[in-house]
Amino acid sequence: MKKIEAIIRLSKFDEIRDGLAGIGVNFFTMTQVEGLGLERGEQLTYRGNAFNSHRIARLKLEIMVVQERVEEVIKILVEKGRTGEVGDGKIAIYDIDHVIRIRTGEVGAAAILPSL
Numbered sequence: 001m002k003k004i005e006a007i008i009r010l011s012k013f014d015e016i017r018d019g020l021a022g023i024g025v026n027f028f029t030m031t032q033v034e035g036l037g038l039e040r041g042e043q044l045t046y047r048g049n050a051f052n053s054h055r056i057a058r059l060k061l062e063i064m065v066v067q068e069r070v071e072e073v074i075k076i077l078v079e080k081g082r083t084g085e086v087g088d089g090k091i092a093i094y095d096i097d098h099v100i101r102i103r104t105g106e107v108g109a110a111a112i113l114p115s116l
Contacts, residue, residue, distance in 0.1 A: 001065070001067065001095075001096040001099060001109060001112065002064070002065055002070050002093055002094065002095065002096060003064050003095075004061075004063045004064075004074070005060060005061070005062050005063075005091070005092045005093075005094070006060070006063070006077050006081070006091045006092075007033065007058050007060050008058060008060075008061060008081045009058065009089065010058065010059055012080060012081045013059055015081075016077060016080045016081055018080075019080040020076055023076060025063060025065065025076075027064075027114070028061050028063040028064075029062040029063075032059060033057075034057055034058070035056050035058060038087070056087065058089065064099065064112045065112065066109050066112070070093065074091060074093075077091055099111040099112055
């Protein structure tokens, strides 16, 4: 089992969500995050004065999948998340040792696959 973390543009979320749903990945966690990077942030205006914010708003997606699904999830994240501009984001992949579904007590792959 793997955990895929992706930092993506807010504007690409709907495309990525729909792409993941298209391959049957409907369960993940998302968090609004801010970061610093090569992209210099937004220019903000407050009371007529313009200033640059060094913080960049992004979404962090956390997706747990079985090993066999990793490549297709990455393909969707890259294809749907890419604009070709600086700031498209990053993907990190981690090993998961153990997962337990709290509601049913299912463990391992059964805990991350859809159940009723």
